[in-house]
Amino acid sequence: MTVRTKIAGNTGVTRYLQLYTMLSQSLADGRIVAGDALPSEPELVREYKVSRTTVRRALARLERENRIVRRRGSGTYARTTEPRSMLRLDQSTLLANVKFLAKNTKGKLLDYERVAPPEAVRLLSEDFGSTVLRIRCLREFDREPLMLAVGYVPDRLTTGLSKRSIGQKALVTCLHELGARPVSSEQLINAVGADSYLARHLKVDVSSPLLYWRHIIRDPQDRIVACEEVYCRPGRVEYRMRLPVR
Numbered sequence: 001m002t003v004r005t006k007i008a009g010n011t012g013v014t015r016y017l018q019l020y021t022m023l024s025q026s027l028a029d030g031r032i033v034a035g036d037a038l039p040s041e042p043e044l045v046r047e048y049k050v051s052r053t054t055v056r057r058a059l060a061r062l063e064r065e066n067r068i069v070r071r072r073g074s075g076t077y078a079r080t081t082e083p084r085s086m087l088r089l090d091q092s093t094l095l096a097n098v099k100f101l102a103k104n105t106k107g108k109l110l111d112y113e114r115v116a117p118p119e120a121v122r123l124l125s126e127d128f129g130s131t132v133l134r135i136r137c138l139r140e141f142d143r144e145p146l147m148l149a150v151g152y153v154p155d156r157l158t159t160g161l162s163k164r165s166i167g168q169k170a171l172v173t174c175l176h177e178l179g180a181r182p183v184s185s186e187q188l189i190n191a192v193g194a195d196s197y198l199a200r201h202l203k204v205d206v207s208s209p210l211l212y213w214r215h216i217i218r219d220p221q222d223r224i225v226a227c228e229e230v231y232c233r234p235g236r237v238e239y240r241m242r243l244p245v246r
Contacts, residue, residue, distance in 0.1 A: 007048045015050050016057040017207055023058060027067055027078055028235075034080040038068065061205065085142040090240035094185045094215065098170035101139060105146060109167040110136040110201065117152055124216060125224040127154035135166050138201050145202045147232040157225055171228055172217060180225045186216040189239075198231050209234060 007018050026032045039047065044055045059076060062068045069079045087104065089097050117132045135151040151171040153161065160178045175182050193207040202210070211232040219225050 007050055014207060016054045016061075017205070019044070019048060019050060019054060020058040020061050021209070023062060024067065027062070032078045034078050036078050038076040038078065040075060085236075086238055087141050087146065087236060088238045088240065090238075094217075095172060095176065095182075098172050102170050102173070105139040105141045107167065108138045108140070109163060110138055110148075112136075112163045112166060114155075121152050121227050124227060125154075127156065127224055128152065128227075129155065131155060133158045133161065135171060137166070137171075141236065144236075145233065146236055147230055148198060148201055149228055149230045151226055151228040153226050154224070171226060172215075175217070175225055181219050182217045182225050183220050184218045186218070188214040188216075192231070194231070202231070202233055204233060211237065213239075 007015055023032075023038070032038060038044075038059075041052060041055050041059070044050070045052055048055075059068065059070070063070060066079060068076050070076045087101075089100065112133070112135050114131045115134045116130060117128045117134075121132070122128045132155065133153040135149075135153070137149050137151075138145060139147050139149070149171070153171070153175075157175065157178070157180055161174060165174050169177075172182055172185075190212045191209050192212045194202065194204050194210050196206055198204075198210065199206045199208065204210070211234055213230050213232075215226075215228045215230070216224060217226045217228065
């Protein structure tokens, strides 16, 4: 088994996380198959020019995830695991997708409060004034945290919204029922590192890579009625889109 990729020291991503990601990918794509021995700690130290502490942190995380088994006096081996459940989003509209999520995941409202909007949200529209309603909701799938959604709603649209309605339904569904008439969504998809808040609720390490997408939701007059940011654990969601060629 060979896993060779340079560990960079100036990427802003910790060395242990880089090593963990390389080993994790090798386990996922079959370069390290179930039952195979991983390189020893001294071999990983020499190969990647990292400290033994870095190696042990990377291996400890894989062990917590039940990806490897460490046998005293023998070595570290890839563990046979059952394939994890995958949630597949391939509905034709945003509303259909959020209804699918509501039906197939368990939601938990984390907070519901008026706050000053982040600058990136405030600059989207004049409707995001000095305060907005911020809604943070955690969704679980297969008894594990799946995604955390952070929604921002302009004050002019908050009449009729309540903790009870948001706790039971997706934000875009509530806006639709209140007459805000969301008709389009501009989406940005990216990858980000987990901060301490996301790490705590999604049960990942700080700086762990997360799938990120942002919905800018507009009404028929092209006014923004909400901005929603979604942070998702990788490997649990498959997002399929069919686009016209021209």
